[in-house]
Amino acid sequence: MPTKMEQLLGSAKNKILPKQGDLVEGNVIFVGRNEILIDIDEIMTGLIRGHEAYDESGEYNNLKVGDHVTATVLDIENERGILELSIKQAGHKKAWDNLEKMQADSKVVSVNVLEANKGGLVVKLDQVFGFLPVSQLSPKNYPRVVGGNKNKILEKLKSLVGEKLDVIIIDINDEEGTLIVSERAVEKDQRKQALNNYKKGDIIEGKVTGVVDFGAFIEFDHGLEGLIHISELGWQRIDNPREVVKEGDKIKVQIIEVSDSKVSLSLKRLTKDPWEDIKDKYKIGDKVKAKVIKFNEFGVFVEIMPMIQGLARVRGGTSFKDPGDSDNKVEIGKEYNFTITNFEPLDHKLGLELND
Numbered sequence: 001m002p003t004k005m006e007q008l009l010g011s012a013k014n015k016i017l018p019k020q021g022d023l024v025e026g027n028v029i030f031v032g033r034n035e036i037l038i039d040i041d042e043i044m045t046g047l048i049r050g051h052e053a054y055d056e057s058g059e060y061n062n063l064k065v066g067d068h069v070t071a072t073v074l075d076i077e078n079e080r081g082i083l084e085l086s087i088k089q090a091g092h093k094k095a096w097d098n099l100e101k102m103q104a105d106s107k108v109v110s111v112n113v114l115e116a117n118k119g120g121l122v123v124k125l126d127q128v129f130g131f132l133p134v135s136q137l138s139p140k141n142y143p144r145v146v147g148g149n150k151n152k153i154l155e156k157l158k159s160l161v162g163e164k165l166d167v168i169i170i171d172i173n174d175e176e177g178t179l180i181v182s183e184r185a186v187e188k189d190q191r192k193q194a195l196n197n198y199k200k201g202d203i204i205e206g207k208v209t210g211v212v213d214f215g216a217f218i219e220f221d222h223g224l225e226g227l228i229h230i231s232e233l234g235w236q237r238i239d240n241p242r243e244v245v246k247e248g249d250k251i252k253v254q255i256i257e258v259s260d261s262k263v264s265l266s267l268k269r270l271t272k273d274p275w276e277d278i279k280d281k282y283k284i285g286d287k288v289k290a291k292v293i294k295f296n297e298f299g300v301f302v303e304i305m306p307m308i309q310g311l312a313r314v315r316g317g318t319s320f321k322d323p324g325d326s327d328n329k330v331e332i333g334k335e336y337n338f339t340i341t342n343f344e345p346l347d348h349k350l351g352l353e354l355n356d
Contacts, residue, residue: 018073018083023090028067036063038071038085046071046083055091055127070094095128096174103169108186110164116157118150123165123181130179132167138187139217139225141165144210187223191261194224198263200255203270208249216245218253218265226263228253234268235275235348236307239294274307279345286340290352292330300330302338302352310350312338329354 018024018040026040036053038046048071055061060069072093075084102109111123111130120133134143134157143156167181198204206220215229233244244267245251257264282288282304290302290312299313330336342351 018076020073020076022073023070024073024083024085025068025070028063028065028069031063031065036087038069040083044083046073046085047078047080048085048087052086052088054088059094060087060091061127091127095126096172099125099128099169099172099179100174103172106168106189108166108168109181111167111181113160113163113165116154116161118154118157121157121160121165123167125167125169125179125181128179130169130181132165132181132183136170136180136182136184138183139209140187140223141183144212144217188261191224194221195258195261195263197221198255198258200257202255203252204255204265205250205252208245208247208251211241211245211247213241216241218251224263226253226255226265228265228267232256232264232266232268234307235271235273236303237294237301237309274305275345275348278305278308282340282343284340284343287355288338288340288352289335290338291335292332294332302336304338304350308350310340310342310352312352312354313341 024038024040024046026038026046028036029039029045030037035047035049038048040046052074053060053063060067063069069087070090071085071087072089073083074086074089078084101107109125111125111132113121113123113132114129115122120131120136123130123132134153137143141160143153145152145156165183166186167183168185169179170182170185171178171180204220206218206226208216209219209225210217213230215227215233217225217227219225228241228245230238230241233241238244251267252270253265253267254269255263256266256269288304290304290310292300292312293303293309294301296311299311301309302312303309337355338352339355340350341353342349344350
């Protein structure tokens with residue numbers, strides 16, 4: 001006695017019959033709790049069951065009777081004598097083909113942030129899970145944490161859970177099931193276009209959005225951002241940028257370099273270089289009064305006039321003690337007599353020795 005499939009084959013002489021791995025199309029004729037039946041060309045029936053009904057492309061979510069679908073043939077005759085089909089496999093291929101096209105076109109897409117870990121964010125693009133590394137976050141969302149404390153970084157990343165972010169796909173591997181996206185790449189392209197309106201020497205006004213050990217970040221022109229390196233915060237020696245600016249401050253700065261999508265800024269260049277006014281005022285061997293402002297392992301930093309600072313050593317090879325030491329030769333905030341031992345105003349270098 002012929003099987004159901006053989007009977008179907010006999011009634012489909014002029015049809016090209018499917019084989020395992022083929023894609024077939026049909027209409028939904030039944031939707032159950034754990035299975036879906038598909039009518040294919042009115043000559044055969046296909047069965048989709050369990051997790052094989054999951055569609056990664058999102059096209060066939062919430063199927064109902066009458067819907068037209070495309071599925072992959074898993075088995076030409078299962079234990080019930082009908083085609084065993086999978087929307088999951090067909091949907092997976094369609095979804096990842098679509099992702100590859102998005103990557104090739106550098107298309108900006110929106111993802112949902114589902115979870116956060118110390119390395120970045122778990123995101124979902126349509127029905128596909130992906131990853132957004134910390135390094136690929138935009139300047140706006142990048143967790144600037146003093147000292148790089150991992151727990152505090154994680155706290156800031158968790159604040160993004162539930163948000164939608166615009167990203168570009170930067171890496172995709174269907175075989176390994178990996179999808180890597182970048183928010184920074186989106187802003188990089190946008191920044192490039194916006195920065196065409198700016199050039200070296202321009203003076204801009206912005207808001208301090210973050211202060212770190214190496215400088216301060218300034219936001220200007222609706223999302224553009226630049227960095228004032230610690231060396232550009234003032235003409236004087238600065239050990240802690242927070243002594244000069246704080247988050248939320250609105251300040252004017254000068255653009256000193258625009259490279260690719262990076263902007264370097266300067267606060268000190270909006271004021272005259274004080275060293276220019278003293279280049280003919282001092283020379284090596286001059287005796288000067290200077291105020292001690294900071295201890296250093298090689299001596300102390302002193303100030304001979306506002307923003308003109310140098311490093312002073314003790315004559316005779318002895319060294320300064322730590323602040324508070326009862327044997328200390330000097331105290332912070334007090335003035336003493338020094339001799340200039342090195343003076344290079346063009347390079348902002350000043351060396352001194354404490355007089356006996």
